Amino acid sequence: MDFEQLKQRFDQAGQGHVFRYWDELPEIEKAGLLSQAAEIDLVELEGLLDGAETGDGGSVSDLEPAPYIALPDDLHGDLRWKAARERGEDLLRAGKVAAFTVAGGQGTRLGFDGPKGTFPVTPVKRKPLFRVFAEKIRAAERVYGTSIPWLIMTSHANHDATVAFLEKNGFFGLPAENVSFFRQGRMPAVTFDGKILLEAKSSIAMSPDGHGGSLRAMVRSGIFETLRSRGIEVISYFQVDNPLVRVIDPWFIGFHSAQGSEMSSRMIPKAHPDEKVGVFCTWNGRIDVVEYSDLPEKLARATDGQGRIRFNSGNIAVHLLETSLVERVAGSGETLPFHRAKKKVPHLDDAGERVSPSEPNAIKFEMFVFDAVRMAENPLILETGREDEFSPVKNATGEDSAETCLRDQLKQFARWMRAAGIDMPVDENGVPAIRIEISPLFARDEDSFREAWKKLPRKPEVRDGLYLE
Ligand code: UTP
Secondary structure, eight states: OOHHHHHHHHHHTTOGGGGTTGGGSOHHHHHHHHHHHHHOOHHHHHHHHTTTTBSOSOOOOSOEEOOOBOOOSSTTTOHHHHHHHHHHHHHHHTTOEEEEEEOOOOOTTTTOSSOGGGSBOSTTTOOBHHHHHHHHHHHHHHHHTOOOOEEEEEOTTTHHHHHHHHHHTGGGGSOGGGEEEEEOOEEEOEETTSOBOEEETTEEOEEEOOTTHHHHHHHHTTHHHHHHHTTOOEEEEEETTOTTSOSSOHHHHHHHHHTTOSEEEEEEEOSSTTOOOOEEEEETTEEEEEOTTTSOHHHHHOBOTTSOBSSOEEEEEEEEEEHHHHHHHHHSSOOOOEEEEEEOOOEEOTTSOEEOOSSOOEEEEEEOGGGGGGGSSSOEEEEOOHHHHOOOOOBSSSTTBHHHHHHHHHHHHHHHHHHTTOOOOBOTTSOBSSOEEEOTTTOSSHHHHHHHHHHOSSOOOOOTTEEEO
């Protein structure tokens, strides 16, 4: 679309000010502004400004805790879990499953210079998050004799750096043709009265459209079509910040398939009523995720007859998406709702001066992937152990930081070693005194560790810096 056409559309939408400095811009910057402006769907934006299409502000009365499948006391003795595992393994062997990392976030809380997936996270080798996931995929490919495509969603800000990092590192041993990248969409930030903000004379203040944007970005990029043509049915979705995640989980895949679920989610029991995780609920007859900030305090604190948290089903953002759901939500008219957040957005004021506000001055729009749960047929929720699967790196220090994640990895490795009968002293929290690391290529869980250790012809000395691959 050329400048005149776009300008006319923006004028009609009351957003013509975006081109206020057009005449003074060098040609190259004009091209940049045009391409940004062309990305904006003005009809969609108008709908959002009218408040018609957002996922905010609904009433959260009549909530009930959502049903979930609890972890059995004896995972191996439980016939239902065994059957699920076998079913999941069959799907993996048949090449029906893809892995999908959403890595388009801005990672502001961590404050790391570079895409979050390049953050060094493991205790001994300091492997970046992307390497951990790549090794988990390779391990599953080896066990199931299959090929697992890996999709990585990036943002405009980190796309080139992400692709370059994986290329430079030879995709950590995965075939290049099995790793696909696509950029997520962006949304403009608007003032409280709905005007698009400029961050510079030639640039609109745009930001990623949320992890929920992944569904339509996958379709728009054409990658979804490729997945379909490869016969993929299940997409294993996880976030870039959680190295403990079971990237490929046969139990989860098996339960998902057996129930004919279009979207399945893993849950952990909430640690305490104030834990900042969304909660799976039943609402209007459908399963839904209620954000922690939207769950009324009375409900968050409610307990059952045995004193346990009643709304305890915490969302850890580990999902399985059936391709039929992605197609319906992203490929047709039905889309995920946008949520609004008030943010501080640096911008140009009316005089063309750059302002960095100290108070929220703008609205950003984001889609959340968990909103797809309520659109899914037969959604399923499966419990998992926090210590087995959830320790995200969100913050620079404190809760959910690199430090807590390191500790949780060490605890997991020590648990596996102790279960295999190895003498590994730990403190009262289960943290070993020495740094150890087990590659996913050596073992994926307690059972595979026990077997791999048994098979080692010469057992290595258990000392600080032990690395098993
Ligand atoms: P977070 O909610 O932790 O956000 O994202 P963030 O942007 O990474 O970090 P902060 O809030 O700025 O500190 C959870 C997951 O969703 C992805 C992130 O990359 C992470 O894997 N995400 C988030 C996207 O892919 N796109 C987005 O627009 C937002």
